[in-house]
Amino acid sequence: MRTAYFDCFSGAAGDMIVGALIDAGLDVDRFRKSLDALGLTGYRLSIEKTNKQGFAATRFDVQLDDDNPTHRHLPDIIKIIEGAPLSKRVRESALKTFQRLAEAEAHVHGTTPEKIHFHEVGAVDAILDIVATAMAIEMLGVEQ
Numbered sequence: 001m002r003t004a005y006f007d008c009f010s011g012a013a014g015d016m017i018v019g020a021l022i023d024a025g026l027d028v029d030r031f032r033k034s035l036d037a038l039g040l041t042g043y044r045l046s047i048e049k050t051n052k053q054g055f056a057a058t059r060f061d062v063q064l065d066d067d068n069p070t071h072r073h074l075p076d077i078i079k080i081i082e083g084a085p086l087s088k089r090v091r092e093s094a095l096k097t098f099q100r101l102a103e104a105e106a107h108v109h110g111t112t113p114e115k116i117h118f119h120e121v122g123a124v125d126a127i128l129d130i131v132a133t134a135m136a137i138e139m140l141g142v143e144q
Contacts (some may be wrong), residue, residue, distance in 0.1 A: 004142040014129025018060040021136035022047060034135050035128060038084045042067065043124050060132070062125035072104045072118050077127060088129070093134035 002120065006012060006094070022028060028047055046061040050066035081094050109116070118126075 001143045002141050003144050004137060004140070006051040014126065014133060015060045015062070018129060018132045018136060019047075019058040021133070021140060022058045022060060024140055026136050026139055031132070031136065031139060034139070035132055037086075038128070038131060040080070040127065043128070045128075052136075062128050064123065064125055074098060074113055074116055074118070077118065080127060081131065083130070084131075086135075087138060089138050090131065094131045094136070097134075099128050103125050 004021070006017065006020070032045065032047075042065040044063045044065075046059070046063060048059050048061075050057055050059040071072070077098050078095060079089060081098070082090075086094070099113065101118075102116045105116045105118070106113045
């Protein structure tokens with residue numbers, strides 16, 4: 001059984017997780033093609049080797065065009081994910097992640113998940129981080 005373990009003692013950003021999964025052996029060309037299938041526009045993807053405080057790593061960076069929307073509601077994000085040609089596992093994982101984020105935001109703001117207006121999390125870069133993580137985990141054959 002293939003297991004992925006993240007020791008996030010001080011948190012982890014989506015781009016950091018994707019970079020670590022690339023370093024774990026992800027086929028970058030296949031990965032890029034899978035992300036393109038989402039049909040999102042208005043961004044450029046950068047995947048490059050870097051060195052941070054003496055540690056070699058891969059930087060996964062989504063650069064947005066200036067006219068890219070940065071705000072979406074949960075139903076908008078669900079529509080994007082459900083309309084994309086994703087495997088059942090990737091779709092369910094991404095939707096579950098956004099649902100949990102919406103529930104947390106709703107709790108903090110005293111409203112419902114459907115009424116949450118995602119700011120940074122609704123932007124293309126956050127959608128890509130979350131879907132890319134789910135895709136990478138599946139492509140690497142991670143079972144737990």
